[in-house]
Amino acid sequence: MTRIFISKDAAALALGADKVAVKIAAEAEARGVAIEIIRTGSRGMVFLEPLVEVETPAGRIGYGSVKASDVASLFEAGFTAGGAHARGIGKTEDHPFFARQTRLTFARCGIIDPVSLDDYASLAGWRGLRRAIEIGPAATIAEVAKSGLRGRGGAGFPTGIKWKTVADAPADRRYIVCNADEGDSGTFADRMIMEGDPFALIEGMAIAAVAVGASKGYVYLRSEYPHAARTFQQALEIARGARYLGSDILGSGHAFDIELRIGAGAYVCGEETSLLESLEGKRGVVRAKPPLPAHKGLFERPTVVNNVLSLVAIPTILDRGGEFYAGFGMGRSRGTMPLQIAGNIRFGGLFETAFGLTLGEIVEDIGGGTASGRPVRAVQCGGPLGAYFPPAFFDTPFDYEAFAARDGLIGHGGLVVFDDTVEMAKMARFAMEFCAIESCGKCTPCRIGSTRGVEVMERIIGGVKVDENIALIEDLCQTMKFGSLCALGGLAPYPVLSALRHFPEDFSPRHALAAE
Amino acid sequence: MLEATPWNDARAVAIVNEHAGLEGPMLPILHALQHEFGHVGEAAAPLIANALNLTRAEVHGVITFYHDFRREPAGRHVLKLCRGEACQSTGSEALAQDLLARLGIDWHGLTPDGELTVEPVYCLGLCACSPAALLDDEVIGRLDAESLAEALDAVRA
Numbered sequence: 060m061t062r063i064f065i066s067k068d069a070a071a072l073a074l075g076a077d078k079v080a081v082k083i084a085a086e087a088e089a090r091g092v093a094i095e096i097i098r099t100g101s102r103g104m105v106f107l108e109p110l111v112e113v114e115t116p117a118g119r120i121g122y123g124s125v126k127a128s129d130v131a132s133l134f135e136a137g138f139t140a141g142g143a144h145a146r147g148i149g150k151t152e153d154h155p156f157f158a159r160q161t162r163l164t165f166a167r168c169g170i171i172d173p174v175s176l177d178d179y180a181s182l183a184g185w186r187g188l189r190r191a192i193e194i195g196p197a198a199t200i201a202e203v204a205k206s207g208l209r210g211r212g213g214a215g216f217p218t219g220i221k222w223k224t225v226a227d228a229p230a231d232r233r234y235i236v237c238n239a240d241e242g243d244s245g246t247f248a249d250r251m252i253m254e255g256d257p258f259a260l261i262e263g264m265a266i267a268a269v270a271v272g273a274s275k276g277y278v279y280l281r282s283e284y285p286h287a288a289r290t291f292q293q294a295l296e297i298a299r300g301a302r303y304l305g306s307d308i309l310g311s312g313h314a315f316d317i318e319l320r321i322g323a324g325a326y327v328c329g330e331e332t333s334l335l336e337s338l339e340g341k342r343g344v345v346r347a348k349p350p351l352p353a354h355k356g357l358f359e360r361p362t363v364v365n366n367v368l369s370l371v372a373i374p375t376i377l378d379r380g381g382e383f384y385a386g387f388g389m390g391r392s393r394g395t396m397p398l399q400i401a402g403n404i405r406f407g408g409l410f411e412t413a414f415g416l417t418l419g420e421i422v423e424d425i426g427g428g429t430a431s432g433r434p435v436r437a438v439q440c441g442g443p444l445g446a447y448f449p450p451a452f453f454d455t456p457f458d459y460e461a462f463a464a465r466d467g468l469i470g471h472g473g474l475v476v477f478d479d480t481v482e483m484a485k486m487a488r489f490a491m492e493f494c495a496i497e498s499c500g501k502c503t504p505c506r507i508g509s510t511r512g513v514e515v516m517e518r519i520i521g522g523v524k525v526d527e528n529i530a531l532i533e534d535l536c537q538t539m540k541f542g543s544l545c546a547l548g549g550l551a552p553y554p555v556l557s558a559l560r561h562f563p564e565d566f567s568p569r570h571a572l573a574a575e
Numbered sequence: 576m577l578e579a580t581p582w583n584d585a586r587a588v589a590i591v592n593e594h595a596g597l598e599g600p601m602l603p604i605l606h607a608l609q610h611e612f613g614h615v616g617e618a619a620a621p622l623i624a625n626a627l628n629l630t631r632a633e634v635h636g637v638i639t640f641y642h643d644f645r646r647e648p649a650g651r652h653v654l655k656l657c658r659g660e661a662c663q664s665t666g667s668e669a670l671a672q673d674l675l676a677r678l679g680i681d682w683h684g685l686t687p688d689g690e691l692t693v694e695p696v697y698c699l700g701l702c703a704c705s706p707a708a709l710l711d712d713e714v715i716g717r718l719d720a721e722s723l724a725e726a727l728d729a730v731r732a
Binding site: 069070072073074105106108241242243244245246247249250251275282283284285286318320321322323324325326337338339340341342343344358399400401402403404407408409430431439443473475476477478481486489493496497499 | 597603640657696698714
């Protein structure tokens with residue numbers, strides 16, 4: 060029986076993986092070839108999806124960008140034994156995009172059946188949780204602190220300090236809240252891991268619960284990710300059945316369970332206090348801080364709010380030690396980051412690596428430049444609130460501090476590449492429009508500023524008193540940056556100001572007239 | 576596409592009560608109502624307010640805050656076209672404008688035959704195979720005018 064692996068990740072489905080799987084099953088039956096098709100998560104090489112892999116004695120042999128119409132010829136070529144075919148890429152693990160990565164967080168993703176407990180356990184699953192239970196809360200928190208892990212949602216706050224704050228806060232109950240409201244355009248790592256290795260998130264949350272003494276966890280997942288919701292819900296039920304969740308996890312005496320909650324299309328609910336309001340059943344309006352969620356979070360109880368990627372990094376840290384994890388990276392950015400290389404890019408996908416690669420290496424060497432074949436003009440890093448960097452900044456190392464030094468942010472690790480057809484004034488206008496649509500409305504700089512920002516950008520694009528309006532938008536951006544309550548209004552000026560600073564020619568009156 | 580059942584107060588109350596025991600039951604209730612009836616109509620707020628001991632204004636505030644909850648039923652099919660930056664970088668805006676012009680509707684609009692609602696969405700997490708869309712429950716990547724038209728024809732056939 061030959062085992063064949065085909066991803067059921069949403070990106071693979073969007074490129075036709077189901078049709079390919081159905082065709083392979085039908086063709087195998089017609090030819091009397093015994094195969095078993097296993098649906099996995101994605102390896103992250105979206106440019107090769109649908110990727111079909113065949114298990115051989117030499118390892119898994121891959122066939123990329125397979126169409127249903129290729130299936131008959133794959134059988135003719137003997138692909139079930141790894142036969143040569145035009146779609147063949149050789150051993151998947153030897154593919155340059157894959158071989159260059161350091162996969163800690165995504166070690167299992169794309170390889171295992173996402174909801175198979177056996178598969179999960181066979182590749183180091185639950186070892187971190189067992190160790191956390193064995194060494195106890197204080198040592199677990201110390202291990203996380205030693206790893207240097209910082210919040211992968213974007214803010215980069217040290218996870219160990221957050222956990223200690225929650226553990227030390229007196230309370231009748233504590234919560235673990237996983238922020239899976241991955242709204243940034245250009246990011247899909249949370250979705251991929253929840254579809255491809257959901258037990259890793261469950262294990263990370265269970266470790267957090269043991270460490271801080273929490274009894275209940277919530278995963279707040281955005282509604283735009285129905286596939287992730289289905290897989291994760293299934294994984295929760297399986298984990299509960301096997302007592303990795305419940306009243307006595309792994310016989311440790313710790314009670315912990317997780318509930319999946321679905322958001323309702325509000326981008327601002329990715330902001331942690333707005334997310335907590337939403338979980339409580341209210342409008343997703345941002346709270347003023349302090350009090351910090353670590354002191355008064357969900358239902359006013361001490362709450363760990365961590366991003367999916369932070370929590371999924373935890374099992375490895377506990378299993379292999381904080382020092383092992385801290386051995387990767389640069390400066391104060393320790394460990395690995397799953398980069399999401401997206402937009403107009405030749406080799407788009409997820410690339411997990413230690414911090415420190417330069418932006419140019421990521422976009423040109425790994426990403427292969429634009430999909431359109433035209434020159435790269437801008438890269439937006441860190442989502443809709445991230446700065447647009449020009450190729451002149453390609454020497455910037457991927458590191459929290461290095462990006463901040465250039466008025467940018469790494470955010471959740473998304474990089475969106477644009478070719479030279481992009482109109483930067485329009486992108487600046489869009490940043491303001493997006494902020495206006497998604498503003499929670501609590502603070503004036505964000506609520507009113509974003510709407511005025513759209514109007515001012517329209518005037519600039521229309522060539523109306525351009526110099527005066529550029530001065531006005533710069534002033535407005537300063538007000539939003541320093542006067543907004545949360546990162547939505549506070550960071551929306553980043554794409555606008557970076558577009559103005561690095562691409563001034565797109566804002567000049569001459570350009571505006573030429574665009575008429 | 577799931578066929579929504581017409582609004583029914585008794586069924587709505589039952590749905591509200593099924594979820595009322597949860598911590599923070601509001602969003603699960605609203606999702607369940609929309610799943611059943613295809614929208615969260617005017618009649619919902621008083622029912623929920625009554626069950627959760629809130630004011631109608633509070634419930635109305637929550638329903639209208641979130642983009643997902645529809646006040647009116649959608650068309651038989653719903654197309655969510657992504658307008659995020661990653662999709663813009665590969666031409667989603669032109670694709671969307673052409674489609675909307677051809678259908679003669681604006682964003683959130685419903686075609687006159689009641690078949691198709693077109694909504695913007697800000698990221699489906701398909702940013703490495705953009706432009707992307709969600710048509711009912713089906714995700715589609717690397718969209719172009721031709722594949723979009725094909726997908727729409729397939730569901731409307």
